[in-house]
Amino acid sequence: MARPGVGVAGKLAVVDNMGARTVRRPVIELKAVTREFKVGTQLVRALNGIDLTIDRGEMVAIIGPSGSGKSTLMNTLGCLDTPSSGSFFLNGHDVSRLSDDQLAETRSRQLGFVFQSYNLLPRETALSNVELPLKYSGGYSARARKEAARKALDRVGLAERYDHRPLQLSGGEQQRVGIARALVQNPDLILADEPTGNLDTKSSQEVITMLKSLNEDDGKTIVIVTHDPEVADATKRIVAFRDGLIIEDRMVNGSPRRSLNQDEVRS
């Protein structure tokens, strides 16, 4: 399923597996990132100079009230948006200045995105929804695509649901199809934007368990935007946002990773 030797991520994985000379390059490195929008004649700053580093194998929750900039951050991390200033390194590559086509390429190969409202194509089967990123990254035969999609669906426990359409699945199952789609290219990074926002408690639990397992068993780096304190507590690290700034960054087990006071924020 994996495409060996593609990009830095692949090479790094090889080094890691050998256990020698491990290069700890962060998966995500944001430096003084700002993002401004024009709303009418007013300039709104959604991100106000963000510095954030997320290492390989971390599982991070990003929390904050609506309008705090966490969605904008997620769009930036997901290569759907580019910073107004500052730089964003994804797997050691500066993606803040990539062209539209290069961003599309990066989206399809280097990360998987899980959405609050699943965002599955309603007319397509689960299998064909999971295949979609492979269709756009190209280079796969129809057989290879199906094989990879089956494997991803098996991984999220939907082996029985290949040919179901989204509306024939429960919310939790739909979200797991979404996770399978994020997994199908075997990226190191999974971004989840309110993945449990539309789910009941039981399904939420399933999805969180699934994401935890991907982090702990498969070594995926996972970033979750959430409102839900339970979800946040299930992760290893919590980054809190307010007004486009990081106001808190702590490990869930209590030890502050990097606590910011207000003076530091303003500088």
Add this chain to the structure above:
Amino acid sequence: MNFGLLFTTALGSLSSNKLRASLTLLGIVIGVSSVIAMMAVGRGAQVSVTSRISELGTDLITVRPGAQALRFAFFGGGGNSDVVSLGDALSLDDEVFSPNARVIAPENSFSGTATFGRENTFVNGVGVTAEYIEARNLKIASGRNISNIDVQNDSLVAVLGSATSEALFGQRDSVGSTIKISNREFTVVGVLKSQQGTIFNPDNSVLIPITTAYYRMNNGKGPRESISVSAINILAKSEKVVDAARLEISTVLRLNHELDADEEDDFLITTQQDTIETLEGTQGTFVILLGSIAGISLLVGGIGVMNIMLVSVTERTREIGIRRAVGAKRRDILLQFVTEAVMMTFGGGVLGVVAGWAIAHFGNGATVSGDVIETVIEAQIAVLALAVSVAVGLFFGIYPAVRAASLNPIEALRHE
């Protein structure tokens, strides 16, 4: 995305809204089929006119008075010029100067009303010699032809066209009866076979000796050689020597008319080939006109495609967002929508060609207000119509596709 994937993706999208896709397709089908059918009718008319002219014989050469007089002659009036005379016709009958001219048939025209008892009918009168019917490929149905003795004697004899005979006598045999043309009494000596369908329809005509027409109907004066004629019909010895015959005729007439080398001809020689070319040109314009009218319906079909594609882009904004989020480039989205549009127009084009061909095929020989419609289907038109339908898809599909491709993925994902 490779072509196969693009194709299946587009097909999937189209089949998810079959009624809409089929109605859009129908617009193109109607456009393309009407282009095909109209062109077939137009080409059919062109071919039938050509073949009717050829029926007169491709070895026919016609000499008329100069260009100005010709215009009158062409629209039914007589040549009002004295430039071409019976003397010219006589001098063309010469083995030495014009060896390639075979049958020389001068004609003169007059118009009037033919009366028998209480019946009367308007006739196209033609003053002729015995050679006329051979030159114009006419047949005698009953009685006899105008003879050269009739011509010598300025006899009051007439050969009637079939329609003229029927108008005056019904089904009865008119040969031997006496009719009045412009208050002069003529004895009917023969009736022509009906030639319905040929372009120079002789059925309404009356043939009388050319001398009679000149001296008695048109009150002409002077010796026979000076009788002015509206045309001289000449058959070449064969189709191959038409051009040679034409040159000989020109030479003889220039000598007769004592034209200097720097003077232009005061007569006009036309061969059947010239006539066919002129008429084909006119008909070509007609075909283009028909095609353009049909083309408008294709244009309307194309606008329908654009309309539906624009609606589709709006409806599928979220789908576009999802595709972009999982790695589709702008180009992928653009191609997907263009492919959908082209598939509809190409599909419509194929069905339209089949439908147009069927209309033309089954419409061939149909009668519309008395005229028989002939159709000719040409492969080039079908290929052209297909190419145009693809072009229509590209043209009208590109704008909606550009709109789809330029959507911001974040906003598209937020779209409900």
